[in-house]
Each structure stands twice: as C-alpha cells, then as structure tokens.
Amino acid sequence: MSNKLKIGISIGDVNGIGLEVIIKTLSNPAILNYCTPIVYGHTKVSSFHRKANNLGDFTFNVINHANLAQPKKANMINCWEEDVKIELGQVTEIGGKYALLSLERATADLVNGDIDALVTAPINKHNIQSETFKFPGHTEYLQEKSGSKDVLMFLISESLRVGVVTGHIPVSEVPGAITKDKIVNKIKLINDSLKNDFWIEKPKIAVLGLNPHASDNGLLGTEEADIITPAIQEAYSKGIICFGPYPADGFFGNGSYKQFDAVLAMYHDQGLIPFKTLAFHNGVNYTAGLNIVRTSPDHGTGYDIAGKGIADSTSFTEALFSAIHIVKNRREQEELIKNQLRTGGKLVETQFDIKDDAT
Numbered sequence: 001m002s003n004k005l006k007i008g009i010s011i012g013d014v015n016g017i018g019l020e021v022i023i024k025t026l027s028n029p030a031i032l033n034y035c036t037p038i039v040y041g042h043t044k045v046s047s048f049h050r051k052a053n054n055l056g057d058f059t060f061n062v063i064n065h066a067n068l069a070q071p072k073k074a075n076m077i078n079c080w081e082e083d084v085k086i087e088l089g090q091v092t093e094i095g096g097k098y099a100l101l102s103l104e105r106a107t108a109d110l111v112n113g114d115i116d117a118l119v120t121a122p123i124n125k126h127n128i129q130s131e132t133f134k135f136p137g138h139t140e141y142l143q144e145k146s147g148s149k150d151v152l153m154f155l156i157s158e159s160l161r162v163g164v165v166t167g168h169i170p171v172s173e174v175p176g177a178i179t180k181d182k183i184v185n186k187i188k189l190i191n192d193s194l195k196n197d198f199w200i201e202k203p204k205i206a207v208l209g210l211n212p213h214a215s216d217n218g219l220l221g222t223e224e225a226d227i228i229t230p231a232i233q234e235a236y237s238k239g240i241i242c243f244g245p246y247p248a249d250g251f252f253g254n255g256s257y258k259q260f261d262a263v264l265a266m267y268h269d270q271g272l273i274p275f276k277t278l279a280f281h282n283g284v285n286y287t288a289g290l291n292i293v294r295t296s297p298d299h300g301t302g303y304d305i306a307g308k309g310i311a312d313s314t315s316f317t318e319a320l321f322s323a324i325h326i327v328k329n330r331r332e333q334e335e336l337i338k339n340q341l342r343t344g345g346k347l348v349e350t351q352f353d354i355k356d357d358a359t
C-alpha cells in the first residue's frame with residue numbers, strides 16, 4: 001500500500017482556466033512522487049480542456065471512489081454522467097452547477113477522511129450560488145462543512161504571508177465588522193498556523209491599521225485606539241509576539257513586511273492587493289484554522305484567457321505542494337506532541353525556549 005498523501009482536487013468553473021492549470025500541473029510526472037492526486041470532475045470535461053489548450057495526450061485513471069485511487073497515476077472521479085456544455089470564458093449557470101458538484105463530492109471525501117487535503121480550482125462566486133451553496137466563497141463553505149469555529153483567509157508565499165480580519169464582505173460593512181475579539185482570534189489563528197502548519201517556533205506578526213496612516217493618533221479615525229491596539233495588547237499578553245497597528249500604505253512598499261512572519265490586514269483588498277502585487281505568480285490561498293487542509297491558487301477563473309493555453313500553472317502547483325507540506329507538518333507535530341517527554345506534567349522545552357527564558 002502506498003503511503004503517499006491523497007490530494008483531492010476540485011475543478012472549479014468549467015468555463016475558466018481551472019482544468020488547464022490542473023492538467024499542466026499533473027502532466028509533470030515528478031508530482032506523482034509526492035502525492036496521489038484525485039480530481040473530482042469528469043474525463044469528458046477534462047478532455048475538452050486538454051484539446052482546447054493543446055495539452056498533449058495526458059490521461060486520467062478513472063475511479064469510483066477515493067479508496068481506489070492508484071498511486072503513480074493521476075486519478076479522476078467522474079462526478080456526473082451527462083455531457084456538459086462548456087463555453088470558455090463565459091459566465092453561465094452550467095459553469096456554476098458543475099463547479100459545485102465537483103466541490104461537494106470532494107468536500108464530502110475530505111470531511112470523511114477519504115482524502116488527506118483538498119486543492120480547489122477557482123469558482124465564480126456568483127454563478128455557483130444555489131439552494132445548497134449560499135456562501136461568498138470556499139472559505140466560508142469549508143468552515144461550515146468542517147464544523148470549524150473560526151477560519152482565516154491566509155495568503156502565503158515564500159516571501160510574504162497575509163491574513164485578513166474580514167473577508168468576503170462589502171467594504172461599507174468593514175468598520176462595523178472589526179471587533180477586538182475578532183482581531184485577537186485572527187492573530188491567534190495566524191500564530192497557531194505559523195507554528196503548526198509552517199513550523200515557525202516563535203512567529204512575529206504585524207497588524208495593520210484600518211484608517212489612513214493608522215489614524216495619526218486619532219486624527220483620522222478611532223478604530224486604532226479603541227479596537228486594534230487593545231486587541232494587539234491582549235494577544236501580546238497571551239504570549240503572541242505581535243506588533244502594530246502599522247500604517248498600511250507604506251508597509252509593503254518600504255519592505256517592513258520582511259521583518260515579520262505574517263501580516264494581519266483589516267480587510268480583503270488591504271491585504272490581497274499587496275500580496276498579489278508581490279506574489280501573484282506563485283502565491284497560494286490557504287484556509288487556516290480548519291481541522292482539514294485546503295489550499296487554492298491565488299488567482300480566479302481567468303475567463304479572459306480560458307482556452308488559450310497561456311494560463312500560468314505555478315500558483316496551482318504551489319497550492320498542491322503547500323497542501324502536502326501542511327498535512328505533513330501537522331502530522332509530524334501531532335506525533336511529536338504525543339511522544340513528548342514530560343516532567344511533572346510540564347512539557348519539556350526545547351533548547352531555544354530554555355535559552356530565551358535565561359535572557
């Protein structure tokens with residue numbers, strides 16, 4: 001039996017670039033040395049994308065259940081029977097319907113433990129809405145399906161990690177949605193993720209302000225003094241190394257972000273614009289705080305380039321490898337904690353903790 005991780009892949013909007021970046025990634029045979037991929041979709045839909053994008057003679061091994069996935073092969077579970085009308089680059093009801101069928105089947109297998117992690121190709125958040133999907137994105141959907149209390153949209157790359165306090169909500173609702181407790185929880189989620197998922201022993205976290213120039217001592221707003229600073233102080237008092245609030249405008253341009261392991265932004269575009277500017281090519285969208293592992297590329301459906309064969313698959317490939325790394329890190333961490341030596345009920349500290357305590 002293979003001990004390779006089984007990584008589920010949902011295909012996203014069938015009219016977008018999802019299947020193109022999936023096939024490009026899985027066409028590299030070296031991938032199969034690291035995991036057993038299982039794509040949730042249909043071979044006819046994938047053949048359409050393979051031909052439209054001139055992707056050679058790549059084929060999938062068709063299976064009925066994740067338990068039957070063959071190591072050393074790219075596996076496909078056919079999630080429906082009928083033919084699907086694909087209209088590349090168009091926003092259609094059909095695009096949303098089959099994106100959802102793929103996501104639902106993959107999520108069920110993820111939650112049941114039949115796959116070790118899920119990598120999602122991009123959906124259109126509008127056409128996927130239906131009786132069974134009333135969520136602004138995968139993040140909120142997976143939070144509910146996995147029964148997780150809180151969740152963090154966490155964009156990760158080699159040089160930068162950015163989380164957001166508020167995610168998919170209108171900008172007009174952002175100030176009202178920012179509370180001290182919410183910020184403290186998000187700081188904690190970042191801290192836990194950096195430790196457990198990325199093995200950073202003593203993470204340093206930067207927190208951005210909400211207002212221009214982080215309000216300039218209250219001249220330009222009150223949220224920094226009333227909400228954000230008390231939240232940083234509370235998280236710090238709980239042992240989390242966090243600083244701020246920093247004015248957001250210059251924080252990335254002047255390179256300040258390089259002094260931290262992660263940055264917490266107050267809202268979606270405040271964090272994602274600098275992230276995508278600096279790391280669009282290889283950035284990964286990771287949903288931290290779940291008891292399951294889900295990653296995705298940092299881009300969307302790419303309708304304007306669908307079917308042209310020019311989509312860059314680097315971000316998808318990175319998403320696949322990040323999922324593998326995170327699952328392995330979490331499992332190794334659990335194993336270490338299980339086996340950790342104890343002295344009188346106290347966890348034996350590492351040499352770094354002991355050295356730090358002495359200073």
Ligand SMILES: NC(=O)C1=CN([C@@H]2O[C@H](COP(=O)(O)OP(=O)(O)OC[C@H]3O[C@@H](n4cnc5c(N)ncnc54)[C@H](O)[C@@H]3O)[C@@H](O)[C@H]2O)C=CC1
Nearest residue numbers: 121122123124125296299300301302303304305311312313
């Ligand atoms: N995780 C998800 O499911 C996400 C879904 N979306 C959805 O995608 C749809 C389109 O969103 P947009 O804002 O247009 O963002 P987008 O990322 O799809 O496209 C923005 C620009 O980047 C280019 N681009 C995107 N991916 C690329 C790649 N792999 N290689 C080369 N160029 C690439 C596109 O051609 C386009 O010019 C929306 O419905 C949005 O909600 C957006 C982000 C994440």
Ligand SMILES: NCC(=O)COP(=O)(O)O
Nearest residue numbers: 137138139140272285296
């Ligand atoms: N731009 C990031 C984003 O929209 C994340 O969406 P989702 O992963 O929650 O679907």
